[in-house]
Each structure stands twice: as structure tokens, then as C-alpha cells.
Amino acid sequence: MAPLTALLTAAALLTTGCGTTGTTHTPRAVSDPGAPAHEAAGGQAGKAAPGPQRPPGPLLSLPGLGPRTLGAVPAHTRQALVVTGEGRDKSRGTAVLYERDRPGAPWRPGPAWPTHNAVRGWTDKHVHGDLRSPVGVFSLTDAGGLLPDPGTKLTYDSGPAFTATGTGSAGEPLAGSFDYVIAINYNRRPGTTPLDWTRPLGADRGGGIWLHVDHDGPTQGCVSFEKKVMKHLLRTLDPAKKPVVVMGDASSLRR
Template sequence: MIRHSPPAALLAASLLLTGCGGGAAAVQDHRPGAAPAVSTPQAPGRPSPENTVAAPRKLPGLGPKTLSEVPSDARQAVVVTGRGSDSPLSTVVLYERTAAGWRAGASWWAHNARNGWTDHHRAGDLRSPIGVFTLTDAGGRLRDPGTRLPYDRGSGFTATGTGFEGEPLAGSFDYVIAINYNRRPGTTPLDWTRPLGASRGGGIWFHVDHGGPTHGCVSIAEQHMVELLRALDPGRHPVVVMGDADSLAR
């Protein structure tokens, strides 16, 4: 299903009120290739080690508190694991629940907010929210690549300017998936309704990586955004589980 973007005036207002969806100053990410050489998951596009072993019955790396927040009907879980509580570097793995357990897809380099993670996100704190959130809506500047999620294409997804490290932001919103933190599900990612209030931030998206830390979003390479968009299935009730490794293990 394709939605039409709201009028230009409303788009402009929405970009001022979103987080990573907030225009030039609001989308900053580290490119996967810029990550320092440390012991971390495999490079983008290569199979995760979980693919070669029996599927675990529970999502790996998640503790009882986090697992209790994953809806029982969720059959897809995008797990974003931050390298540290104050780090902008993370990895993304899409898990599919089968009769045998949770099976992992590839492990992709990703980037989160400049200051890391928080379990009480507030507007302007430059931290990504920790938690489990549903994924229901997508959009972008470019044509729908074949997602089953409702997809809103429009010029409101144009990013301009530069990020924290002077990197150009152009193309960052070519493809986005709204993360349902402090937003109204079932609407365009550009919708600025904030159920928790404006002070709690919003506009938290998956979007295309461009080479510097974000304000709160999670960014991955363009080819992986396309893969993720094509893989997510509303009928499987996809969620994102996101946070630094220690927080997710609680």
C-alpha cells in the first residue's frame, strides 16, 4: 500500500518536530567501514554464526526483562545491539521465528545515536531509546523497493546539510522504517504526533547510513535497508529490540 505524503507545509513542520527525521541536523551516523578494528560481529552481508547452528529457542543476548517485552505474536525481531552504553556503533540482525526456534539472518554493521543509549529518551539527548518497539510503517524519497509495509514516498524525505563529522546527509532518507517509539502506528513516518509529549523526542527511524552518529535513529547501508524493507512482513508482527548489549542482557 502506498500513501501520499502530506502537503509541503505540513512536511516542513513535521521535519522540525522529528528526531532523525528532523532534516539536516537530525540524521548523523558512522559508516560501517569507519568502525574501529575490535572483536565484533562479521562484516555486512556475511552470514551470522547463528546460521550454522541449531536455532535457539530464545533470542540470543536478551535477558528475562527484555524477553518479557517481546510480544508473543512477534515472528520477526530486528535485534540492534549497541557496542556500549555510550557508543554510536552497533550491529543489526533480523531473526525469524520458526517451529524450530529463532533463526538469524546476516549481521550488519549499524550506527545509533552519538551519545549511545538511554532507557528514558528525551528530545535532544543524542541517545537512542532502549526497548522493544513495533515496526509498522515505512517510506522514503525513492520508490518502494518491494516492502509489504505501508510505504509513503515523497519529497518530505529529502535530507540536506552535513552531520556531526561533516559528512553529507544527502540520501539518508531514501529509505526509512519508522520505529514505533513515541509515535502513532499506522501513519507515515513523517507524522509528528507524539503520544508521550514532544519532550520525549520522536522521529526514531531505521534509515540509510551516511558516515556519522545519529541523533537517535539506527542507520545501515542502503543495500541492507532494501533487504530489511523486503523482508519485514506485517503478518509476522515485526518488532525491533534495541539497546546496548548490557541493557539487552537484563
């Protein structure tokens, strides 16, 4: 893990999100949005540990989630992006997008994708600068990026304010990290651009937690995906289906 000073320097070089009042995020690589997770995370030696296997066929419940976590998933939700971290203090994980035709219907799993989360792992009470990703169930309503709208049904804000600069914790360049982003509705006002700095819980509880393009290293609070996967998510998530992200380390999600 890089020294804390290096991580904070990387945050200062950014201008918008990822767990700080500025910006930070980190993803991993996948060759095809329809392919299972298998690629190594940049900035870390070896290949990524295998994530949860895609369950066969429709499911009556979201796998890997305990009663407390399932209870936080709104009954009307028909799209649930489940991000399962490898461990409480780990920065890698696996994500699966589950969909269903109507509330109460069986869930259909999609492919598994590798992810990065915060460099220090996960927390139940995220605070500004803790370098951990918040555990919980959060709605997804707003998106944006440096690149033009790829065809999403989410509200989309684009422009140069999404430019990422500097380097991450492993010295990797952050350029392109915010080509596509989806705001996670943690300590933010839904219905606004991901760049909005309104913090309903207060600035000390952090903010700017996004899904964004992977830069081959841990994030400061966000969850990152390979660029093709981000484009796929933007084109697939539908506000009419009330999408949410369910995110945390595996043991926390089983509660």
C-alpha cells in the first residue's frame, strides 16, 4: 500500500469525487462486459482472486446477502448491482448486475466483473479521508463524464469538469477515470449532477462516491470498472427500474 501522503497527494490533484470533497476513484480491467471476471488488477501483482461464480438461472433472492442487507433493498427495485469486496480491508471485488421483470419476481444474474474499491477497504461509517468505501444499499439516479452521453436513460452531465489528473496510489495515471461516472447516492442530493457538492450528512461524512472507469489501482472510496463495463452499465441501468448498488465486503453483505 502506498504511504498515506502519496494517496492524499493524488486526491489533491483531482477536482471532483471519489470519497473526498475533491475526486478519486479506481477500477480494474475486463476485456468484455459479457465476460466473467478474470483479469489482474493493475498495480498489484498476480491475477485477481476469483469472485463469486454466476449462479445458474433465475433466483428467488439476491445471493450473498443476509436479511439485514436484503431488507435495505427497496421492494420496487428491479435492477441491483451487487458489488462484493474480497475482504474488509481489501481493495478488490466482483460485481454482478441482477434484474427482474417485476417486484417479487425471480432475479436474473448477469456476468461477473472485477472491481476496485477504496485502498483501505470498507466501512459502515464512511468519513472524509478514511480511504474506505461505504457499505450499504444506495440508489443510482445520475451520471456524467468527460465523454458524451453513450446512450443512458439516467440523467447525464458531461464536460471538462470531469477531467481527472495526477496519479493513483500505485503511481498509475488517473487520466480517463472520469470518462464515465455514475453517482452513488451516498451523502448527496439525488437528481443533481455528480459534481454537486451538497452533503446532507455533512462534509465530514465524505461524498463524491461514484462508479467510474478503472485506472488500475485502488480508489479513495469509489468503485471502479473497466471502461467497456461502465458504458454497458450506463446503457443498461434504467431509472424506471429503480436501480440500486449493494456494496460492501462479503461478510458485511451477509448480515
